[in-house]
Amino acid sequence: MVYLTKNYRYLKGASEEHVSEFLQLIKYVSGSYDSGEGFEKLNKEISDYEMSNNSGSSRRLFYLALPPSVYPSVCKMIRTYCMSPTSRTGWTRVIVEKPFGRDLDSAEELSSQLGELFEEDQLYRIDHYLGKELVQNLLVLRFANRLFLPLWNRDNVDNIQIVFREDFGTDGRGGYFDQYGIIRDIIQNHLLQVFCLVAMEKPVSLKPEHIRDEKVKVLQSVNPIKDEEVVLGQYQGYKDDPTVPDDSNTPTFASIVLRVHNERWEGVPFILKAGKALNSRKAEIRVQFKDVPGDIFKCKKQGRNEFVIRLQPSEAMYMKLTVKKPGLEMATEQSELDLSYGMRYQDVKIPEAYERLILDTIRGDQQHFVRRDELKAAWQIFTPLLHDIDAGKLKAVSYKPGSRGPKEADELSEKVGYMQTHGYIWIPPTLA
Ligand code: BG6
Numbered sequence: 001m002v003y004l005t006k007n008y009r010y011l012k013g014a015s016e017e018h019v020s021e022f023l024q025l026i027k028y029v030s031g032s033y034d035s036g037e038g039f040e041k042l043n044k045e046i047s048d049y050e051m052s053n054n055s056g057s058s059r060r061l062f063y064l065a066l067p068p069s070v071y072p073s074v075c076k077m078i079r080t081y082c083m084s085p086t087s088r089t090g091w092t093r094v095i096v097e098k099p100f101g102r103d104l105d106s107a108e109e110l111s112s113q114l115g116e117l118f119e120e121d122q123l124y125r126i127d128h129y130l131g132k133e134l135v136q137n138l139l140v141l142r143f144a145n146r147l148f149l150p151l152w153n154r155d156n157v158d159n160i161q162i163v164f165r166e167d168f169g170t171d172g173r174g175g176y177f178d179q180y181g182i183i184r185d186i187i188q189n190h191l192l193q194v195f196c197l198v199a200m201e202k203p204v205s206l207k208p209e210h211i212r213d214e215k216v217k218v219l220q221s222v223n224p225i226k227d228e229e230v231v232l233g234q235y236q237g238y239k240d241d242p243t244v245p246d247d248s249n250t251p252t253f254a255s256i257v258l259r260v261h262n263e264r265w266e267g268v269p270f271i272l273k274a275g276k277a278l279n280s281r282k283a284e285i286r287v288q289f290k291d292v293p294g295d296i297f298k299c300k301k302q303g304r305n306e307f308v309i310r311l312q313p314s315e316a317m318y319m320k321l322t323v324k325k326p327g328l329e330m331a332t333e334q335s336e337l338d339l340s341y342g343m344r345y346q347d348v349k350i351p352e353a354y355e356r357l358i359l360d361t362i363r364g365d366q367q368h369f370v371r372r373d374e375l376k377a378a379w380q381i382f383t384p385l386l387h388d389i390d391a392g393k394l395k396a397v398s399y400k401p402g403s404r405g406p407k408e409a410d411e412l413s414e415k416v417g418y419m420q421t422h423g424y425i426w427i428p429p430t431l432a
Contacts, residue, residue, distance in 0.1 A: 131353030
């Protein structure tokens with residue numbers, strides 16, 4: 001019950017009647033993580049329910065919203081006491097939440113511990129960004145549209161940014177956050193998953209294994225991160241939280257350039273940027289194209305073509321274009337082709353990421369979940385950098401809450417080729 005109350009936002013839009021019907025279905029069984037008693041009780045409750053339904057099948061899904069340190073003991077208990085009985089048809093699946101470890105070694109250790117208890121097809125490592133509508137749209141967009149096929153490469157793309165911004169700080173989660181920092185909390189998982197879908201090659205088919213094979217390949221093609229292509233920040237006031245140590249060097253902001261060593265992307269910087277306590281809340285992918293060669297309009301300064309995928313809020317895709325400024329003069333200006341979901345899909349309810357991913361788990365579809373080798377490749381990219389930060393070799397610079405973050409991050413983006421458009425702002429259209 002407590003859990004549901006805390007996550008009430010996931011029930012938004014449901015009528016009171018539905019919520020109360022739903023709550024009637026909930027049972028609460030208490031027990032400790034590492035003793036058999038509670039799990040035996042849990043197993044009895046589940047078995048009684050299955051018997052009373054007399055369906056002949058037993059489908060058991062365990063969602064572990066727990067600290068990762070207790071995953072091994074809880075999984076062992078599930079394995080010992082709560083598995084779906086072989087006498088019935090059905091399955092047992094376990095969803096685990098990030099953080100899956102703190103670095104490569106700890107993640108591998110956790111993976112082997114869980115791997116001894118469950119098969120890979122029973123383990124669902126959830127990353128809720130993979131459940132977002134526009135993240136799921138990436139495969140379709142890239143591989144079902146002729147338009148993008150010839151453009152999506154180093155010949156045409158100058159740089160790509162994947163950006164996450166929040167306009168609030170760690171808000172009471174300082175204790176948790178300080179042990180992880182923004183790279184482990186957002187970049188190594190959420191933004192890197194988005195990166196995979198933007199950068200990977202076309203999978204052989206839509207089978208989950210084929211898609212995940214391609215994600216692993218692109219992750220393995222990422223070069224080691226260079227210190228000079230990293231900016232770390234910490235917002236002023238972060239350490240006022242009593243659960244955060246006074247000498248904390250934990251970044252609440254990071255901008256990191258990834259470079260992919262393959263035929264498609266050699267030389268194209270992928271700037272992964274995430275920050276808390278900034279001036280806005282949004283997540284977006286920004287594909288910036290190269291300048292037009294032989295620019296007869298002399299409009300280069302106005303800005304480049306950019307294809308922007310706004311993941312949230314106000315899901316949208318828009319293409320920034322240079323057009324003739326309407327009027328008598330042959331002047332140019334920046335405008336856009338805009339597909340704003342709120343306008344185009346007015347009667348469609350976009351599901352919550354978790355809603356979709358839990359349904360996938362019930363259906364046994366692992367496409368949008370992180371495979372073990374994918375996780376390993378992800379940690380391989382960030383572990384050396386994280387160890388240097390933990391050892392204090394790289395320092396977080398301070399930035400003002402409510403700002404764009406450290407100015408060094410804008411300088412880094414500019415240095416690697418990003419050209420900011422001035423005097424143009426995309427305004428999400430609203431219904432009249
Ligand atoms: C979580 C992070 O995974 O994602 C949080 O732990 C962050 O720090 C949250 O606030 C952001 O999720 P969303 O869906 O609101 O972008």
